[in-house]
Amino acid sequence: MAEEKPAVEVVKGVNGLDKVVLREVRGSSAEVYLYGGHVTSWKNDHGEELLFVSSKAIFKPPKAIRGGIPICFPQFGSHGTLEQHGFARNKLWSIDTDPPPFPVNSSGKAFVDLILKPSEEDAKLWPHSYEFRLRVTLGPGGDLMLTSRIRNTNNDGKAFSFTFAYHTYFSVSDISEVRVEGLETLDYLDNLQEKERFTEQGDAITFESEVDKIYLSTPSKIAIIDHEKKRTFVLRKDGLPDAVVWNPWDKKAKAMADFGDDEYKHMLCIEAAAVEKPITLKPGEEWKGRLELSAVPSSYCSGQLDPQKVLQG
């Protein structure tokens, strides 16, 4: 019998939109829509979905898909003059068949390279020339890695600046049973209080109401402990100093047309981001931002787990 290999396949997704399916030999998988360069599924080797996508998500341009991992570029949130979260999440990306070499060897892994370049229409909104390359890789153990490489290809000598986020929606059993470790004692900007700056308390973060905060200069490793599911997500990031934490809670959930009224209970966004200090690139310069996600079983009972083990292990 032929040796099983990781598989990469382009198929039609919702509303006939193209999606790339990555499969690993042990059974884990991921799906990436060309619309938005948007990861919409990440399953472990038991076939369990690890990302949240709303049952009301609209898979139709120009609305970004509600859930998965939208890419916020060249603007995070309303931190600028562009549309909320920039335009990359509602553009049609292409498969990049000949990407420049990566320092990291992806051979033997399932991966896809996507590319976004500005259209004439985009250039009216953001008058810059760039190449945005996104590699999505599924590791043999089911880890999901996203690497963004953004290059300034302006030939008018002009630098440009941008803010960025991997707006990851994690699937959780029950938001009130979840805690986030790695953001304690950090400064954050509170989007619910006119982006005012505060300092977080010493305890791990738990959830009992709407939250929309940008934690600044965080450690590269953050853990989301899902008590009920006995699962811990570990997020590692590089080139992305900040981390956004968002849950709309009940009132905002009801106000969103593409989000179920009770779905806020089953999702949490922890977004590896560069917001406070925009990235500036001169012509010819390239920036790289990396996100690595893993999901590990945790037999966590309150007080049993040493958070330092999760964060340093």
Ligand SMILES: O=P(O)(O)OC[C@H]1O[C@@H](O)[C@H](O)[C@@H](O)[C@@H]1O
């Ligand atoms: O509805 P959107 O544009 O996808 O944004 C969702 C949320 O995204 C978060 O990242 C922002 O901090 C929130 O302020 C925002 O409400």
